[in-house]
Amino acid sequence: MIFSRKPAKHYFIDSENVNDVWVEGIVQSLGQKDHIYIFYSENSTHMKSDSVRRLMELGADRVTWIRCYIGTNALDFQLVTVLGAVASNGRSEDEFVIVSNDAGFDAVVSFWQDQGREVSRLKMDTSAGRTKRHAKARKPVRKFQSQKPDLRPEARPQAQPETRTQQNPRAEQPKKQQPKAEPAKKQQPKAEQPKKQQPKAEQQKKQQPKAEQAKKQQQQPKAEKKAKQEQPKQQKTVVQELSKRDQAILKSVCRSIPSKDAGQLHDALNTLLGAEDGMRIYNFLKKNQEEQKQLEGVLLPESGARASNYVRLIYAVAGVSEETGLTITDIYKTSRKDGLQGINLAMVKKFGQDDANKYYPDLKRHYRILEKISKN
Numbered sequence: 001m002i003f004s005r006k007p008a009k010h011y012f013i014d015s016e017n018v019n020d021v022w023v024e025g026i027v028q029s030l031g032q033k034d035h036i037y038i039f040y041s042e043n044s045t046h047m048k049s050d051s052v053r054r055l056m057e058l059g060a061d062r063v064t065w066i067r068c069y070i071g072t073n074a075l076d077f078q079l080v081t082v083l084g085a086v087a088s089n090g091r092s093e094d095e096f097v098i099v100s101n102d103a104g105f106d107a108v109v110s111f112w113q114d115q116g117r118e119v120s121r122l123k124m125d126t127s128a129g130r131t132k133r134h135a136k137a138r139k140p141v142r143k144f145q146s147q148k149p150d151l152r153p154e155a156r157p158q159a160q161p162e163t164r165t166q167q168n169p170r171a172e173q174p175k176k177q178q179p180k181a182e183p184a185k186k187q188q189p190k191a192e193q194p195k196k197q198q199p200k201a202e203q204q205k206k207q208q209p210k211a212e213q214a215k216k217q218q219q220q221p222k223a224e225k226k227a228k229q230e231q232p233k234q235q236k237t238v239v240q241e242l243s244k245r246d247q248a249i250l251k252s253v254c255r256s257i258p259s260k261d262a263g264q265l266h267d268a269l270n271t272l273l274g275a276e277d278g279m280r281i282y283n284f285l286k287k288n289q290e291e292q293k294q295l296e297g298v299l300l301p302e303s304g305a306r307a308s309n310y311v312r313l314i315y316a317v318a319g320v321s322e323e324t325g326l327t328i329t330d331i332y333k334t335s336r337k338d339g340l341q342g343i344n345l346a347m348v349k350k351f352g353q354d355d356a357n358k359y360y361p362d363l364k365r366h367y368r369i370l371e372k373i374s375k376n
Helices: 022-028 049-058 074-089 103-114 128-137 173-181 188-196 200-239 244-256 262-273 275-287 289-298 303-317 322-351 353-365 367-375
Strands: 009-014 035-040 063-067 095-099 118-122
Touching (some): 009 074, 035 049, 049 322, 049 353, 063 322, 244 262, 244 289, 262 275, 262 303, 262 367, 275 289, 322 353, 322 367
Parallel strands (some): 009 035, 095 118
């Protein structure tokens, strides 16, 4: 008796186009002979740690990770190439599923179907989570009360009867204006003031203090200018001083990055220490040319050694033990070709998910700087 074998399914994942919503459905229905090919690059969306863990538990016999080159439709061409190789070497009854929302793969599907092969494209809905989040974020529209005046009759203020003074205010004006004629008699003594003029000598004595005050007022701005001119000198002396820790960090950074490379040095210091402390140390080096020339001699000759030194510095500043920093440095050197996703997977395998979540973000923040160091 001949027993028919169940055909195997081969899934080809376009990770640049879909996120990890496909993991749960495909893993649950995965047969013993089925296989998943995951195509990823630096442009791929990051997968959740739970999804990565579930795929790693399946083992390398059932899941293959393929790192792709960067370029226009580069991942698509590599996916089609691998599909053709697997389909040519596999059984004719096997099924091949392209998991992508890119309609450009439909031409590939039609080609293989014309050859009599079972090839299809599986679409994934990646917008459901976003629509739910937007729906929750909506807030009820606030109703504002109208600020128009209340024109109801009962709301209007009632008119009060006018008093006698309000009805005829001119009647009392002469009474109030009469006392104004008296100041003319009081001002008469002022006409005699010229008789009481003081001698010229006394007037000169009184004018001397005024002249001295004018000189002092003219001299005060000059003193203030001198004080302001001396303040920058005191600030410069403060900038020229760094703590031993800051000096050690600056020297270690210059072992990986040339002290003349202002842009890369600025990014590294700000990423390591934050904007405030990073700018403080950067300005110190910028204003001290002698220190800059001395630090030119500490640059390591090889790019690999410079990158390893920088990784150790990242975790030393973060307070991680030296042994752990060396282990992460080895992971970076061996998994760098696989990109950030490959480094993350290697950390999960070495430290476990919880510790990897602590160590990975530090390296991720400096990944762009590390790539420049490794290539230079």
